[in-house]
Amino acid sequence: MNAPLEGRHALVTGGSRGIGLAVAERLLSDGAAVTLLGRDDAALAQAAAALAPRASSARVQWQAADVTDPGAIGRAFDAATRTFGPVGILVNNAGQARSERFDRTDAALWDAMLAVNLSGPFHCIQTALPGMLAAGWGRIVNIASTAGLAGYAYVSAYCAAKHGVVGLTRALALETAGKGVTVNAVCPGYTDTDIVRDAVRNISAKTGMDETRAREQLAQRNPQGRLVQPEEVAHAVAWLCQPGASAINGQSIPVDGGEIMVG
Numbered sequence: 001m002n003a004p005l006e007g008r009h010a011l012v013t014g015g016s017r018g019i020g021l022a023v024a025e026r027l028l029s030d031g032a033a034v035t036l037l038g039r040d041d042a043a044l045a046q047a048a049a050a051l052a053p054r055a056s057s058a059r060v061q062w063q064a065a066d067v068t069d070p071g072a073i074g075r076a077f078d079a080a081t082r083t084f085g086p087v088g089i090l091v092n093n094a095g096q097a098r099s100e101r102f103d104r105t106d107a108a109l110w111d112a113m114l115a116v117n118l119s120g121p122f123h124c125i126q127t128a129l130p131g132m133l134a135a136g137w138g139r140i141v142n143i144a145s146t147a148g149l150a151g152y153a154y155v156s157a158y159c160a161a162k163h164g165v166v167g168l169t170r171a172l173a174l175e176t177a178g179k180g181v182t183v184n185a186v187c188p189g190y191t192d193t194d195i196v197r198d199a200v201r202n203i204s205a206k207t208g209m210d211e212t213r214a215r216e217q218l219a220q221r222n223p224q225g226r227l228v229q230p231e232e233v234a235h236a237v238a239w240l241c242q243p244g245a246s247a248i249n250g251q252s253i254p255v256d257g258g259e260i261m262v263g
Contacts, residue, residue, distance in 0.1 A: 003031025004242055009084040011035040011077070013067055013124060014094030016043040018193035019143060022230035023091050024060070025051060026238045032089060033059040035080040039066050059084075067094045067120030070127075077127045086131035089241050092121035092165075093143040097158045097195050099202050110157045117161035121168065129181070138181035139241045142169050143233070144252060146189045149260050162187075166252045173250030182249040186236045189256030190218045191228040224257035 010027045014020040015036030024034045028051060036051075038044050044062035051060045061083055065076035077087065095117045100109060121142050132138025147155060148162030166185055173183040190196050196218060203214040219227050236255050239245055254260045 004244075005089070006031035008032045008088045008241075009035070009080070009086060010089035010091065010241070011037055011080060011087045011124075011128070012091040012093055013037045013120065014143075015062070016040060016047040018195075019188065019191060019230045019233045020091070020093040021047055021051075022234035023093060023237045025054065026231070026234040027089065027091075027241065028054060028059060030238055030241070032241075033084040034061075035084060035087075036060070036062040037065055037067075037076055037080075038062070038094065039064060067092075067124060068115040070123045073123045073127050077124075081131075086135060087128045088132060088135065088137060089139045089141075090124060090128045091141045091143065091237055092124055094120055095143065095145075095195070097147075097155060097199065099154045099199065100157075101154055102156045105157055110160075113157035114161045114164070117158065118164040118168070121165060125168075125172065129176075132181045133176070133179055136180040138176075139245075140172070140181065140183040141237050141240050142183070142185040143237075144169070144185040144187045146187050146254055146256050146260050148185070149187055149252060149254065169252060170250050177249055182240070182246060184240050184248060184250065185252040186233060186240070187252050187254045187256070187260070188233045189222050189228050189254065189259045191230060191233060193230060196227065222257035222259050226257070228255055228257065 010032040012020050012024045015024050016038045028034050036044050041064045048060050048062045063076035063080050065072040142165050144165040145162045147159045148166040169185040200211050200214045204211045233255050
């Protein structure tokens with residue numbers, strides 16, 4: 001089929017840039033109607049405008065909301081549903097990463113990392129899941145990280161949140177296994193996005209290392225010696241949303257060139 005997701009409504013959080021935008025583009029090409037969700041109205045409008053010519057009809061819209069605010073999420077989902085129908089595909093991509101030594105990690109930083117990276121997916125899933133269960137079909141894909149599968153120094157709060165996303169994925173997958181809804185996580189390694197560009201600037205500022213060298217250092221964590229591209233992550237997400245992926249459930253799939261071997 002040329003449009004295996006035709007008739008499906010996908011909502012992508014953090015959809016205005018990076019991995020989220022790449023995922024939205026790929027799901028559109030597979031026939032889904034797509035809602036971009038994020039906090040920045042201007043960035044969302046720009047992203048939707050860029051995607052619109054690639055859709056065969058008016059199949060892209062945006063809603064502004066902060067994933068840490070359950071009320072705002074509920075209102076945004078309601079508005080999106082009025083246009084494209086119930087959300088059948090939810091991609092929890094919104095996230096933030098802040099680096100700090102553990103002994104300098106205060107409660108505010110800890111709470112902020114868990115709020116956006118773990119509680120955000122929780123709020124979105126709670127909002128979307130009832131409709132999926134009623135329809136007897138759904139796809140939930142959580143963008144976790146290799147930090148959800150291994151430890152990284154100086155990002156303990158981020159690692160804890162992403163490990164939580166992997167645990168949430170596995171637990172919920174068991175609850176929905178017989179109800180037509182699959183729940184999986186995609187775990188990118190260092191990817192060419194704003195988060196990595198911010199990390200490069202932070203490394204440079206704290207160590208005096210040249211930014212080019214800092215970027216190369218992160219790329220070397222990947223055995224392929226490069227940063228993952230957002231489109232590569234989007235390909236994995238789209239595959240999990242396909243009708244043929246109905247037996248893939250509760251998995252955390254690294255997209256990292258072989259950095260993490262899960263066995």
